[in-house]
Amino acid sequence: MSTATPPVTPRAHVLVAVKELHVAKTRLSGVFDVADRTGLVLSMLRDTLTVVRDVDSVVGVTVVTPDAAVARLARSVGAHVYADPTSTPVEGSVDEQGSEGDQGEHGLNAALAAAADHVRKNEQGVDVVALQADLPSLRRDEFGEALAAARTGGRSVVVDHHGTGTAALFSCDPSVPLDPQFGPGSARRHLESGARPLHGHWPGLRTDVDTADDLDTARALGVGPATRAALDAATPIAASPGGKS
Numbered sequence: 001m002s003t004a005t006p007p008v009t010p011r012a013h014v015l016v017a018v019k020e021l022h023v024a025k026t027r028l029s030g031v032f033d034v035a036d037r038t039g040l041v042l043s044m045l046r047d048t049l050t051v052v053r054d055v056d057s058v059v060g061v062t063v064v065t066p067d068a069a070v071a072r073l074a075r076s077v078g079a080h081v082y083a084d085p086t087s088t089p090v091e092g093s094v095d096e097q098g099s100e101g102d103q104g105e106h107g108l109n110a111a112l113a114a115a116a117d118h119v120r121k122n123e124q125g126v127d128v129v130a131l132q133a134d135l136p137s138l139r140r141d142e143f144g145e146a147l148a149a150a151r152t153g154g155r156s157v158v159v160d161h162h163g164t165g166t167a168a169l170f171s172c173d174p175s176v177p178l179d180p181q182f183g184p185g186s187a188r189r190h191l192e193s194g195a196r197p198l199h200g201h202w203p204g205l206r207t208d209v210d211t212a213d214d215l216d217t218a219r220a221l222g223v224g225p226a227t228r229a230a231l232d233a234a235t236p237i238a239a240s241p242g243g244k245s
C-alpha cells in the first residue's frame with residue numbers, strides 16, 4: 001500500500017488593490033483627462049481580473065478598494081471586494097471591511113496586509129498573491145508560470161519591467177506573512193526583506209502601466225479587449241483642440 005503523500009493541489013488567492021478612481025493614474029494626467037484615466041483604470045483592471053480568474057490554480061480573487069465603481073466592476077467579473085480599512089467605506093454591501101483597528105496604518109500596504117490576513121483566516125493553506133491592477137498585457141500562461149515558480153516556497157516577487165517596482169508579491173507558506181511593501185522602489189524592499197526574485201520571461205506580467213511610456217510598451221505587447229476599447233474611446237489631451245484638463 002502506497003504511503004506517498006498525495007500531491008497538494010495548488011490553490012492561490014489573488015489580491016488586487018485599487019485606490020479611489022478620482023485620484024488614480026496621476027502620472028497620466030498629461031495624457032488623458034480624469035474621465036479617460038478612470039476609464040483606463042477600470043479597463044485595465046477588467047483585463048487583469050479576467051486573465052487571472054481563468055488560471056487553474058486561482059481559487060479566488062479579491063479587489064481591495066474604497067471605491068464603489070471599482071467594487072461594482074470587481075463583482076461583475078466574479079471577484080470579491082475587501083474595503084480598504086484605512087479609508088471611507090465602499091457604498092453598499094461589501095464582502096468584507098477592515099476594522100476600525102486598522103486605521104493606525106495607512107494606504108496600500110495596510111489594505112493589502114489586512115486583506116491577506118482575512119483571506120488566510122477563511123481559506124486554510126491558500127497561497128496569497130498581491131498583483132498590480134494595471135497589467136493590460138498580462139497573459140494567462142505567464143501568471144500560471146509565475147504562480148508555479150512561486151510555489152517552490154516562501155515569499156517571492158516578480159520585479160516590474162523597470163527593475164524597480166513590484167508586479168506581483170507571493171506568499172506560498174501560511175506561516176510567512178505577505179508583508180507587502182509596495183510603493184516607489186518596492187522591488188528592493190521586497191528583496192531585502194527576504195522575498196525571492198522569480199525569473200521568467202513574462203513581459204505582460206511585468207508591464208504595469210503608470211506612464212505614457214508604459215502605455216506604449218503595453219500597446220506594443222498587445223492589450224486586452226477592455227483596455228483596447230478604452231484607448232480607442234479616449235481623447236489624448238494633446239490631440240484635443242485647446243487641450244482638455
Ligand SMILES: Nc1nc2c(ncn2[C@@H]2O[C@H](COP(=O)(O)OP(=O)(O)OP(=O)(O)O)[C@@H](O)[C@H]2O)c(=O)[nH]1
Pocket residue numbers: 017018019020023024025026027028064065066084106107108111132133134210
Ligand atoms: N486599495 C488601495 N489601493 C491603493 C492605495 N494606494 C495605491 N493603490 C493602488 O496601488 C497601485 C499602485 O498605486 P500608485 O502607483 O500609487 O497609484 P496609481 O493610480 O497606479 O498611479 P499614480 O497616481 O500615477 O501614482 C494602484 O493600482 C493603486 O490604485 C490605497 O491606499 N488603497
Ligand SMILES: C=C(OP(=O)(O)O)C(=O)O
Pocket residue numbers: 160164165166167181182183184185186187208210
Ligand atoms: C506601487 C508600485 O508601483 P507603481 O507605483 O508603479 O504602481 C510598486 O511597484 O510597488
